[in-house]
Amino acid sequence: MKPMGPIPPGFIAAPDGSLAIGGRSAVELAREGTPLFVYDSALIAAKIDRFRAAMPPHVALHYAVKANPYAPLLTWLASKLDGFDLASAGELEKVASLGLPVSFAGPGKRDAELEAALHAGVTINLESEREAARALDIAERLGIAPKFAVRVNPPFALKGAGMRMGGLGTPFGVDADRAPTLVRLLLDSGADWRGLHVYAGSQSLNATAIIDLQRETLMLADRIAAEVGAGPPTVNLGGGFGIPHFAADRPLDLERVGEALGKELESRPKGTEYAVELGRWLVGEAGVYLTRVIDRKASGGRTFLVTDGGLHHMLAASGNFGQLLRRNYPIANATRFDEAPVEEVTVTGCLCTPLDLLGDEVMLPATEVGDLIAIFCAGAYGLTASPQGFLSQPVAREMLV
Amino acid sequence: MKPMGPIPPGFIAAPDGSLAIGGRSAVELAREGTPLFVYDSALIAAKIDRFRAAMPPHVALHYAVKANPYAPLLTWLASKLDGFDLASAGELEKVASLGLPVSFAGPGKRDAELEAALHAGVTINLESEREAARALDIAERLGIAPKFAVRVNPPFALKGAGMRMGGLGTPFGVDADRAPTLVRLLLDSGADWRGLHVYAGSQSLNATAIIDLQRETLMLADRIAAEVGAGPPTVNLGGGFGIPHFAADRPLDLERVGEALGKELESRPKGTEYAVELGRWLVGEAGVYLTRVIDRKASGGRTFLVTDGGLHHMLAASGNFGQLLRRNYPIANATRFDEAPVEEVTVTGCLCTPLDLLGDEVMLPATEVGDLIAIFCAGAYGLTASPQGFLSQPVAREMLV
Numbered sequence: 177m178k179p180m181g182p183i184p185p186g187f188i189a190a191p192d193g194s195l196a197i198g199g200r201s202a203v204e205l206a207r208e209g210t211p212l213f214v215y216d217s218a219l220i221a222a223k224i225d226r227f228r229a230a231m232p233p234h235v236a237l238h239y240a241v242k243a244n245p246y247a248p249l250l251t252w253l254a255s256k257l258d259g260f261d262l263a264s265a266g267e268l269e270k271v272a273s274l275g276l277p278v279s280f281a282g283p284g285k286r287d288a289e290l291e292a293a294l295h296a297g298v299t300i301n302l303e304s305e306r307e308a309a310r311a312l313d314i315a316e317r318l319g320i321a322p323k324f325a326v327r328v329n330p331p332f333a334l335k336g337a338g339m340r341m342g343g344l345g346t347p348f349g350v351d352a353d354r355a356p357t358l359v360r361l362l363l364d365s366g367a368d369w370r371g372l373h374v375y376a377g378s379q380s381l382n383a384t385a386i387i388d389l390q391r392e393t394l395m396l397a398d399r400i401a402a403e404v405g406a407g408p409p410t411v412n413l414g415g416g417f418g419i420p421h422f423a424a425d426r427p428l429d430l431e432r433v434g435e436a437l438g439k440e441l442e443s444r445p446k447g448t449e450y451a452v453e454l455g456r457w458l459v460g461e462a463g464v465y466l467t468r469v470i471d472r473k474a475s476g477g478r479t480f481l482v483t484d485g486g487l488h489h490m491l492a493a494s495g496n497f498g499q500l501l502r503r504n505y506p507i508a509n510a511t512r513f514d515e516a517p518v519e520e521v522t523v524t525g526c527l528c529t530p531l532d533l534l535g536d537e538v539m540l541p542a543t544e545v546g547d548l549i550a551i552f553c554a555g556a557y558g559l560t561a562s563p564q565g566f567l568s569q570p571v572a573r574e575m576l577v
Numbered sequence: 578m579k580p581m582g583p584i585p586p587g588f589i590a591a592p593d594g595s596l597a598i599g600g601r602s603a604v605e606l607a608r609e610g611t612p613l614f615v616y617d618s619a620l621i622a623a624k625i626d627r628f629r630a631a632m633p634p635h636v637a638l639h640y641a642v643k644a645n646p647y648a649p650l651l652t653w654l655a656s657k658l659d660g661f662d663l664a665s666a667g668e669l670e671k672v673a674s675l676g677l678p679v680s681f682a683g684p685g686k687r688d689a690e691l692e693a694a695l696h697a698g699v700t701i702n703l704e705s706e707r708e709a710a711r712a713l714d715i716a717e718r719l720g721i722a723p724k725f726a727v728r729v730n731p732p733f734a735l736k737g738a739g740m741r742m743g744g745l746g747t748p749f750g751v752d753a754d755r756a757p758t759l760v761r762l763l764l765d766s767g768a769d770w771r772g773l774h775v776y777a778g779s780q781s782l783n784a785t786a787i788i789d790l791q792r793e794t795l796m797l798a799d800r801i802a803a804e805v806g807a808g809p810p811t812v813n814l815g816g817g818f819g820i821p822h823f824a825a826d827r828p829l830d831l832e833r834v835g836e837a838l839g840k841e842l843e844s845r846p847k848g849t850e851y852a853v854e855l856g857r858w859l860v861g862e863a864g865v866y867l868t869r870v871i872d873r874k875a876s877g878g879r880t881f882l883v884t885d886g887g888l889h890h891m892l893a894a895s896g897n898f899g900q901l902l903r904r905n906y907p908i909a910n911a912t913r914f915d916e917a918p919v920e921e922v923t924v925t926g927c928l929c930t931p932l933d934l935l936g937d938e939v940m941l942p943a944t945e946v947g948d949l950i951a952i953f954c955a956g957a958y959g960l961t962a963s964p965q966g967f968l969s970q971p972v973a974r975e976m977l978v
Contacts (some may be wrong), residue, residue, distance in 0.1 A: 242929065242968045263929040266969030282968075284871040284883040284927025303883075304874040306946070329876055345877025347925045470685040473705040475730055476746025482685040482704075491964065496899055498932050524748045526685025528643065528664040531899045545707070560969070563892065565961040567643050567683075568667030 177520050178537045179423030180504035183552050184461035186219050189514035195550050197464055198577030202510040206548055210468040211485035211572045215244075215555050217252055219462035224256050227454075230434030232441050236451040238279075240415060241267045243455025243556040244463070248576045250274060253458075261412070261453045262298070265289035272296055279412070281327055281373060283347040287314060294320045301327040301373045301412075303349055305358055312365055324362050325370040325410065328355045328400070332392045334377025334416045335385040348375065352396055356403035363406065371408035371448070372397050379418040379456060383429040386416055387436040394440055397448075410449045417457035421553050422503040428457070456556040463555020465490050465572075466510055467534075469547045470526060478537070479521045483549050486525020486532045489572045491562040493551050494525070494533055507535040510550035515541035523549055527567050578921050579938045580824030581905035584953050585862035587620050590915035596951050598865055599978030603911040607949055611869040612886035612973040616645070616956050618653055620863035625657050628855075631835030633842050637852040639680075641816060642668045644856025644957040645864070649977045651675060654859075662813070662854045663699070666690035673697055680813070682728055682774060684748040688715060695721045702728040702774045702813075704750055706759055713766055725763050726811065728774040729756045729801070733793045735778025735817045736786040749776065753797055757804035764807065772809035772849070773798050780819040780857060784830040787817055788837040795841055798849075811850045818858035822954050823904040829858070857957040864956020866891050866973075867911055868935075870948045871927060879938070880922045884950050887926020887933045890973045892963040894952050895926070895934055908936040911951035916942035924950055928968050 190196035194203040198216040206212055227237055236258035241250065245267060250260075254274035262268055263282040268289075271278060280293045281301035290311050293300050295318070302308045302324055315322035327349035350358050355372070362369045374393045380386055390413055397411045417428055441450065467485025474480075487494035495502025507523060509515070519542055523535035534551060543549075559572055591597035595604040599617040607613055628638055637659035642651065646668060651661075655675035663669055664683040669690075672679060681694045682702035691712050694701050696719070703709045703725055716723035728750035751759050756773070763770045775794045781787055791814055798812045821828055842851065868886025875881075888895035896903025908924060910916070920943055924936035935952060944950075960973055 245969055263968045264927075264970050266971065270969065282927060282929040283881075283925065284885055284887075286871060286885055286927075304872050306872055306874060345875075345879035345881070345923075346931065347872075347874065347876070347881045347883050347923075348929070348931075349876075351876050470687060471705050471707055471748075473707060473748065474746075475748070475752050478746035480684075480746070480748045482748050484685055484687055486685075496897065498897055500901070522746075522748075524684065526665075526683060526687075528683040528749070530747065530749075560966040561964050563962050563964050565965060567664045568646055568671065568961070569665050570667065 177539055178504060180535065180538050181422045181425060181506040181553065182420050183506045183508060186222070193512060193514040195464070195508065195510040195513040200577055202466055202548055202550065205575065205577070206466050206468070209573055210466055210548065211489055212466045213554060213559055213572055213574045214464050214466060215246065215249055215459065215576045216462045217576055220459055221256065223458050226430060230431045231452070232434065232438040234450065235437065236449060238412070238451050238453040239458060240453050240455030241271060244459050244558065245270050245560060246574050246576070249459070252576060259451065265292045268292055268296060268298065279325060279373070290314050291318065294318055294322055297323065299323040299325050299370045301325045302358070303327050305350065308358055308362065312367065321368060323368045323370050325373050325412070326350060326355055326358050326362070327373040328352050328396065330374050330376050330393065330396055332376065332389070334380050334389045336382050337377030337380045337385070337416060355400050359400065359404045369409070371410035372400060373412040375414035375453070377416050380416045381418045381420065381425055381428045383432040386433050389416060390437055391440055394444070407445065407448055410451060412451045412453055415453045415455065415457070417454055419456055419460045419553060421505055460553050460556035463558060465551040465554035465558060466548050469543060469545050469549060472543065472545055479519065481521050481523045481543055481549065482526060483523060483534065484526050485534070486527045487562065488527060488564055488566040488569050489559055489562050490534065490551055490554060492557055494531055496531055497561060502533070502536070504535055504538055506552040507538055508550045509541045509543050510548035512541040512547065518542055526569070578940055579905060581936065581939050582823045582826060582907040582954065583821050584907045584909060587623070594913060594915040596865070596909065596911035596914040601978055603867055603949055603951065606976065606978070607867050607869070610974055611867055611949065612890055613867045614955060614960055614973055614975045615865050615867060616647065616650055616860065616977045617863045618977055621860055622657065624859050627831060631832045632853070633835065633839040635851065636838065637850060639813070639852050639854040640859060641854050641856030642672060645860050645959065646671050646961060647975050647977070650860070653977060660852060666693045669693055669697060669699065680726060680774070691715050692719065695719055695723055698724065700724040700726050700771045702726045703759070704728050706751065709759055709763065713768065722769060724769045724771050726771040726774050726813070727751060727756055727759050727763070729753050729797065731775050731777050731794065731797055733777065733790070735781050735790045737783050738778030738781045738786070738817060756801050760801065760805045770810070772811035772813070773801060774813040776815035776854070778817050781817045782819045782821065782826055782829045784833040787834050790817065791838055792841055795845070808846065808849055811852060813852045813854055816854045816856065816858070818855055820857055820861045820954060822906055861954050861957035864959060866952040866955035866959060867949050870944060870946050870950060873944065873946050880920065882922050882924045882944055882950065883927060884924060884935065885927050886935070887928045888963065889928060889965055889967040889970050890960055890963050891935065891952055891955060893958055895932055897932055898962060903934070903937070905936055905939055907953040908939055909951045910941045910944050911949040913942040913948065919943055927970070
């Protein structure tokens with residue numbers, strides 16, 4: 177037996193014994209076809225409420241669209257959040273009509289993307305001096321007064337993060353020591369300087385590391401402001417708030433983070449808005465991937481459950497997306513969610529490759545062909561972060577409940 | 578500086594100094610837009626010729642469609658090969674009209690897929706007793722005389738393979754000791770038993786390992802035939818022929834494999850057809866991924882080239898698809914293919930994630946914004962094995978020249 181990650185809070189059995197998602201039976205939800213992603217809006221709403229309660233009142237909550245760009249989800253989020261943070265013009269198309277403030281980061285913005293962003297009145301987070309020059313040229317050619325923020329590559333990183341994005345040479349942002357010069361250039365050009373953006377890592381469960389990072393980020397913004405001689409209208413503190421995926425993971429103590437940030441901001445002058453940009457933390461635990469058992473077979477003394485899903489929809493759960501070691505995501509028999517685990521099985525997808533492993537030697541209830549398997553933590557970096565065209569398999573359905 | 582894999586043979590500079598692909602300048606090929614996959618049919622034809630010359634004359638050459646299902650490529654291949662091996666009903670749709678014999682393997686075939694395969698007269702490689710029972714039921718219901726082969730999970734593996742698929746419990750095929758019983762059941766049911774399929778691993782560069790594997794596979798087929806009391810009409814020996822991706826890789830000595838297989842087959846009775854099923858070896862080295870430099874920036878003392886491509890098209894080159902360690906694929910400046918490398922750069926994609934690394938501290942000619950970067954070994958497990966929807970980026974173009 178190998179361990180699996182913890183099933184996120186909020187999932188209970190429906191009256192029919194199956195997994196309930198948003199108060200509905202997984203068996204009912206899957207009736208029109210599997211594989212299927214179901215996103216539970218009540219669980220996302222609870223996360224948003226928790227953020228609002230824990231964080232200082234003037235900290236804006238932005239959604240990182242790349243975590244999950246499912247259109248009904250974006251529409252739903254638009255009424256609850258303070259902004260969308262984008263990483264492509266494709267994402268801009270998806271949120272342009274939703275009415276929220278938008279900012280656009282990303283190291284390789286094409287000219288056409290800068291144009292689209294300028295036309296849409298979006299704040300462009302500039303990633304380099306050269307990108308700044310291009311964006312200024314395009315704005316001038318279009319006759320548009322541009323809104324620019326400067327993305328800063330900080331000289332520190334989010335310690336112990338799943339993904340480090342600062343403290344080293346990176347393609348993201350302008351190195352901190354060059355940021356004041358770029359800000360001055362923008363101000364001198366007459367652009368609307370919207371402030372600073374610092375994103376130093378993601379997927380951390382360590383409140384102390386995030387508290388340190390936010391303090392360092394604020395001090396960096398102070399130093400840049402002092403050098404520039406002007407305070408930034410906004411400081412986007414990035415994100416980095418993780419969720420538990422694996423057996424040893426413990427949830428982030430968000431309240432500690434909020435309390436510490438409150439103290440940091442107390443002593444700072446008014447006039448700057450602060451934002452936190454979250455994707456995975458907001459929606460990751462609210463999503464469930466449901467796939468159906470097609471075959472149950474014995475081989476080499478082990479029992480295999482072969483499902484109609486796979487890494488073409490949930491690459492990260494297969495251990496093949498940025499992980500050094502494969503570990504089991506939380507997984508359950510969604511048809512028999514109220515039954516105790518009694519057998520060790522290995523759950524695979526339907527792809528003809530040994531990479532397509534969804535649950536390696538996990539304990540499940542006695543499982544039959546036709547049962548549904550649920551993989552949790554599927555709300556972020558699931559479908560769009562997976563090779564959907566691989567082996568020419570059918571597309572997965574998505575549903576917001 | 579970190580090493581990169583070897584540029585596959587056959588790539589030279591065009592008269593304009595750029596990379597020539599199929600005799601055409603990469604600069605010209607990319608004029609209508611990047612990112613772009615270009616597949617060179619002459620290089621594939623040379624591989625097919627080499628296979629035919631090296632292998633015994635009665636060994637059929639099948640193409641594993643999952644390696645690259647680009648429609649013009651499949652059409653082109655259909656006139657040159659002996660069969661298509663499939664892993665889904667979606668792949669069947671892509672080859673159904675191309676006139677070649679087809680077989681269909683894969684551990685999680687849905688009922689609808691089995692139906693489609695039966696209607697199309699395809700040989701179905703059965704992966705378990707339960708799948709056999711389902712397929713027999715469906716064939717009877719449809720009134721179709723089915724063509725079945727049995728996929729056998731061998732008690733040995735391809736030693737040192739990039740991916741092991743035998744020698745352990747796996748979701749693939751029926752364990753060897755149970756195969757004769759399943760074959761007898763098929764024969765007794767009146768099905769057209771088409772033979773055996775053994776696929777024990779992929780991406781090996783070791784001729785000795787492949788020779789051993791093919792010998793063991795043939796001996797396994799002999800044992801099963803003896804137990805069944807009937808020789809298999811066909812034996813699909815699987816594939817496993819690799820290509821060099823990384824600096825230390827040396828090409829597979831195909832001629833040694835062919836010679837050894839010839840000797841093995843000499844002593845065996847006529848009446849059985851043999852097939853080898855190749856994907857990566859046939860098309861992998863013939864494909865080039867072309868992406869354009871959008872930004873050139875300094876950070877932390879390093880030089881970054883940010884391109885308009887990325888892991889959403891070439892996940893394997895980013896080191897995030899089944900690799901334990903990230904290593905550099907062969908990479909070049911395709912605009913200045915005739916110039917000597919003079920600077921150490923890090924080439925990234927345009928995605929807002931540190932995973933999106935295409936060439937880590939590689940030596941390239943002096944490279945400017947607008948130049949094309951070529952990533953080689955992009956003909957197999959490229960576009961369809963990548964998360965194309967990630968960050969809502971535009972689709973890549975594909976072209977067969």
